[in-house]
Amino acid sequence: MNAVELENVDIAYGPTRVVRDVSFAIAEGESFALVGESGSGKSTILKAISGLAPDWVGTIRVLGKPRGHGPDRSLAKICQMVFQDPYASLHPRRTIDDVLAEPLAIHGIKEQRAKVEAALAAVGLDRRFRFRYPHQLSGGQRQRVAIARALMLEPKILLLDEPTSALDVSVQAEILNLLKKLRREQGLTYLLVTHNLPVVSFLCDRLAVMRHGRIVEIADVDALKAGRLTEPYSLELFQASGGPITAGA
Amino acid sequence: MTDLLSIRNLTVTFPTPRGPVDVVRGISFSLGRERLGIVGESGSGKSMTGRSILKLIRPPGRISADEMIFDGIDLIRRSERQMREIRGARISMIMQDPKFSLNPVMTIGEQIAEALTTHNSVTRRDLRNRVLEMLHAVRIHEPARVAGLYPHEVSGGMGQRVMIAMMLIPEPDLLIADEPTSALDVSVQAQVLDIIEELVAGKGMGLILISHDLNLVARYCDRILVMNGGEIVEQCAADALHRAQHPYTRGLLAAIPRMDEDREELPVLDRSAWAAA
Amino acid sequence: MSALHEWLLEESPSSRTQARLGRAWRILSALARNPLAAIGALIIIALVVTALFAPLIAPFSAVGQDLSNRLMPPSAEHWMGTDELGRDIFSRVVYGSRITLLIVAMVAVISAPIGLLVGAISGYAGGWTDRILMGITDIFLSMPKLILALAFVAALGPGIENAIIAIAITAWPVYARIARAETLTFRDAEFIAAIRLQGASATRIILRHVLPLCASSTIIRVTLDMAGIILTAAGLGFLGLGAQPPLPEWGAMISRGRNFILDQWWVATMPGFAIIAVSLGFCFLGDGLRDVLDPKQRESR
Secondary structure: OEEEEEEEEEEEEOOEEEEEEEEEEEEOOOEEEEEOOOOOOHHHHHHHHHOOOOOEEEEEEEOOEEOOOOOOOOHHHOEEEEOOOOOOOOOOOOOHHHHHHHHHHHOOOOOHHHHHHHHHHHOOOOHHHHHOOHHHOOHHHHHHHHHHHHHOOOOOEEEEEOOOOOOOHHHHHHHHHHHHHHHHHHOOEEEEEEOOHHHHHHHOOEEEEEEOOEEEEEEEHHHHHOOOOOOHHHHHHHHHOOOOOOOOO | OOOOEEEEEEEEEEEEOOEEEEEEEEEEEEEOOOEEEEEOOOOOOHHHHHHHHOOOOOOOOEEEOOEEEEOOEEHHHOOHHHHHHHEOOOEEEEOOOHHHHOOOOOOHHHHHHHHHHOOOOOOHHHHHHHHHHHHHHOOOOOHHHHHOOOHHHOOHHHHHHHHHHHHHOOOOOEEEEEOOOOOOOHHHHHHHHHHHHHHHHHHOOEEEEEEOOHHHHHHHOOEEEEEEOOEEEEEEEHHHHHHOOOHHHHHHHHHOOOOOOOOOOOOOOOOHHHHOO | OHHHHHHHOOOOOOOHHHHHHHHHHHHHHHHHHOHHHHHHHHHHHHHHHHHHOHHHHOOOOOOOOOHHHOOOOOOOOOOOOEOOOOOEHHHHHHHHHHHHHHHHHHHHHHHHHHHHHHHHHHHHHOHHHHHHHHHHHHHHHOOOHHHHHHHHHHHHOOOHHHHHHHHHHHHHHHHHHHHHHHHHHHOOOHHHHHHHHOOOOHHHHHHHHHHHHHHHHHHHHHHHHHHHHHHHHHHHHHOOOOOOOOOOOHHHHHHHHHHHOOOOOHHHHHHHHHHHHHHHHHHHHHHHHHHHHOHHHHHOO
16 A cells, blocks of 8 residues: 555646646655755645645545545644744744644643653653743754654654755754654655755655656656666756766766 | 955854853954855854954944955944945845845846946946846846846846846955855756856956855865854865865765765764864 | 742753743843833832722722812822812822723723634634624724724713723724734744644634734733723713713813813822823833833844
8 A cells, every 4th residue: 555645636826736747656664755946846745745735636645545635633643744944833932842742632642741751752852852942942953843743643654845954964964864763663654855866865765856846757766876867857956966967968 | 366355353242141142253264366165054153254244243243353354454443334335346245035135126127227326427328238238247148128127027046146246246356145045946056156156257356155055165166164153163175175174074074965875874963072172 | 039040040941830930930030121111010010009909098088078178289188189079089099090900901801802813713714704804803993992982882871881891892903903913924834734734623723823922912012002991991981981970980080170170280180190100101011011022023123
């Protein structure tokens, strides 16, 4: 069974169609990347899967079940999202403890204290941080909290929307390591949206290159590492990202 | 080669509830008519260094330096009014996001023209020609059409090229570019930096390129300063960056994922390694 | 004392309560460092204390008449003089603080939550809900406050309760507008999206996540509006539509003193001073609160 499956999906934002006829499937436990430049529609696909962009046609299946439009309470325990901007993704007036306990409260889950402490430990944050407010944390620490929040309901699938592009490289390395470790430990499926090809090379198994709302090419990450992408646009991105110019290009 | 800019013991201080904090701590460097890169992570003081050259630190922040000599003028002893004659005319600055730097209710042509007429007197006819010439120089293909557009009608990459045109039309001697491409897509980044490089080389200007991206700075500069915690931790030639000595620089370089990544784990900066040294 | 202080300012609090108290303490100490806010707070505290202990503070009864002592000027015995029925004005002003405080508190308690809720729902829901709620708000906003209050009191009959209801009805639309504007700024923020993805209902999002963020700007606005509310209440009292005699409402006292304004100035002036002092107190406190609670204002300084 595939973790996430899209068939001929068109997504609209108001009157404009931003994603056209997109199909791909992500196996359970796989790490898949959507890469492209701004306006390519890659983030919109994440929003449609999560329910934040309800205006789409086609079929989206999550763990084999067709998903409806709009946020879905039962989906919350299967699929969660980590956002790009760690400064905008935490409620400014609530402590870390509030942020992490909220999903448990929504779903009536007991033993909140133990679970919050376990989640902090899992993302490598000391217990001291539990009752701090977001403004007392650095960008990297906030992103750890955001990841912990996404994992509170023990989902199978994580949607990652440029999770490290707002961070410094040294902090990016820490978060990428953390994401890799969590995936290994919890058997998670990742769908990563990014413009950064080296990040894909580190974290993913396969990638889809997007342009103007369409998928241009789907390739294995080995092809990326070797610079063996086939489409001209993919190679253009590859070179602009500092990839070596290969003879074939 | 005589120095275009020479800074000695520059400190920028901000008061906080817990006492004053130095965001730049007594740094010294000099610059000829060359391309100097300043790299560092957020909070390293690199942007504050760039802004303090133009004395653009807003109160309550304070700048102090033993000297800050630009082409024989000690900027640190200049009044705010005298600084205004230098800003734009002799030293220009390009900021990160063109969306916030361009005036939304003026056409692009008007804004570029204004940048020129603020410091020079030019005839009307000459003005238009110079504006179109400049737009052409930043590789805008239909300068006459683009000059009549408003900032929201152009893409981010084109907006940034317009900014460059605006900053370079008074023919300054020094250009400070603070993260000029980090709001742009990768394919557009190279184009914008190529234009900056070409114009700077062609006019024999000095360039300070401030960025968080080590590889980018290494590609476009002659010399690099690495900043951390308000101090310069390393100075080296750009092509020698990969032989950098300081543990901070080495740590930063190692932490960047590569296209042909096969490491299971990225090395993480051990901040205690040089804090003790 | 210093142990408590350290406990409050602890960087890594060990419980929810400690974190919340620490935050409250930081706001309070910032407020205390702001001179205007401190003066405002002192005036408001004085008002509350006066209202609570009115019988102990006032030397005379607020309603006891003494026709042999009519219209006496301020003296050692009658600090603010006496009125046309020989009542001690100081005692009436002191008892009047109870009425003022009651009006102000009741108006805030009624209008602020209504305004907050309407604004937050309107801003968060958008679409037709927004249009209908804001249409109603605009209708109320488009009418002059005092005239609307007058119309309500005329319909409901004069009296304090009706004056409170009338003022509350005219006060909430402003709060609804503010709360809506505030809600719009973060409705599409990622932290709200994150809560939605966790399966929270719209009610839960509005009550637990949106409202707390609108609260500080509403508190600031309510505090600043208090002066206006007091003046409106005084205006209603002045026109004879608010508190009825013999209640010592400040506006009504000025109204009665009007007849003697040239010869016995103190009858109208003393309650006037009280109104000015309390209005100023709320204005100062509101300005101080804005400095402390509104980070956008603080950064621009």
